[in-house]
Amino acid sequence: MTRGRQIIFGLVAVAAIGLVAAWFLQSFERKAIDLPLPPKGEAVYNPLYALKVALQRERQRVHSRPHLFDDKHPLQAGDTVLILADPARLSRRESDALRAHVARGGHLVVQVPMTMLDEERRVPLLDGFGVGMHTFVDDVCLRVRTVLKAKKDHEKKNAENVMCMDRFALAKASTPTLVWGDAEGVAFARFAHGQGTLDVVASLDGARTPQLTRANADANANANANANANAAFVRQWLQPNWGRGTFHLIYASDMPSLWRLLAENAWRVLVALALCIAAWLWMRMQRFGPRLPSPPDARRSLLEHVQATGDHLYRYGRAHLLHSALRAHVLARLRRKDAIAAALEGQAQADLLAQRTGLPAADIADALRSPRPFDAKDFRYRIARLIALGRHT
Structure with a gap:
């Protein structure tokens, strides 16, 4: 190969490499991507962790715990208590203590008892407020107006959907101060009790961590509509005592004892296991007979x-x-x-x-x-x- 051909092949190779580099720089864009990491620490076991962090960023006093009453953090007048559990599982003593807290100026947020799904049942905490049965609805949502900030630093009003699955009924004699609902039923009701307020929500799933994930500032507003709507809806629940007292987020107050769980949900297994143990003991027990054991049989x-x-x-x-x-x-x-x-x-x-x-x-x-x-x-x-x-x- 002559020197001229070598130069030609070298120029062709350089031109090809240049074209590939230009196509790569023109077609691909360097962009930062946020990858969600698995939760760790308190976020693993506390479903209200995102709400706790959001309140702390708003400079509110927050305490989240699994049990309703804590000697280190007693309930004071002006405190807000949000109970993620079913209020029907609360004892009479706990219900009376919460009603007394609301009467002296506290604020309580609970969901409608799930035990009212099939039959009427008196719940001490909600006795006298006219809260009726819990029902499920399909594809019927409330419209909540939210304010979003667009990329050009101007505000945009938008209406998003919340509470698309749960509703409850109110008695005609009930006197709530605020009601949000539609033809399918009530999604939120606020009652006055003494000097405080009691909020009953069809479902508190909107306060859980997955529904309150904060959206990135540069992300599309439509992709984060549910998070923004849930955040705005939950903010209205916490409005009465905002900035006055401490927010107590109770995420596992309905956890009964192990024996109660076994008695309510596993009694069939326990009965079968008891029968098996009794049969095994009967097979292994000493038979009634002579005091001296029988002589062993002759072995071949x-x-x-x-x-x-x-x-x-x-x-x-x-x-x-x-x-x-x-x-x-x-x-x-x-x-x-x-x-x-x-x-x-x-x-x-x-x-x-x-x-x-x-x-x-x-x-x-x-x-x-x-x-x-x-x-x-x-x-x-x-x-x-x-x-x-x-x-x-």
């Missing part, structure tokens, strides 16, 4: 081992050991029944045993004497007489 392996041991001793000329063992067994059995006969020796013992058993005295005397060594016939004879003697003693 043990009998084979005993027989093999006897065969081994007999084969190696130790038959007298087998005879001595059987004679000791017969004498021990005789000692339990007739100690005098067992204490005698020789011919006197043979004569006394002959009188008791009816066997010949000569055979008894031969049975009690050791067999001659290496005499199989004499060994079998004396063993047979010992077995007969043992049966008759």
Whole structure:
């Protein structure tokens, strides 16, 4: 290849690289992207964490906890209490304490009891306010006006949808000071009680962290409409004592004891488990019968081992050991029944045993004497007489 061709190929390669670089710079744009990270710390277990942070940024005093009453943070006049739990699970003592707090100037925000979904039930906290049954609706929302800031620093009014699923009913005799609702039912009602106010909301899901995620300033307003609408709606719940006292955010006050949860939701499993345990105990229990346990059944392996041991001793000329063992067994059995006969020796013992058993005295005397060594016939004879003697003693 000549030098001129090398120069031409080099220029073509440089031109191609330049075109690719120009296309890349023209087509792609450097842009920062925010990636949501999984929650950690308090945000994991506190569903009202976003509301707590938002109130702190508004310079409000906030305390969030799982239990309703805390000695370190007592309720004062002017405080706002938001209970995420079902008010029907509150005890009479807790309900009376909350009503007294509202009467002396406090503000309480609760959701309508879910226990009223199927049947009427008196809830001590809402007794006398005329709050009726909880209902579900589909695709029917309230329109809440929000104010958004556009990119050109001017405000834009917009109406967004909230409370698209939950409603509740009010009795005709109820006298709320403020009601938000539609033809499907009531979504929000505010009642005056003593010097304070009580707010009943169809659902407090709008106060949870996912619905209150703050939108970026440069993001599209339509993409964050739900967050802005929920934030504006929740801000109206907290208006009566805004800037006066402390906001108490209770996110788990309806948590009953473990035994109550088991009794209400797992009694079928507990009954089945109790029956299984009772059946297992009945199978394993000691049966009624004699005080002494039954003797163990003979095992084939043990009998084979005993027989093999006897065969081994007999084969190696130790038959007298087998005879001595059987004679000791017969004498021990005789000692339990007739100690005098067992204490005698020789011919006197043979004569006394002959009188008791009816066997010949000569055979008894031969049975009690050791067999001659290496005499199989004499060994079998004396063993047979010992077995007969043992049966008759």
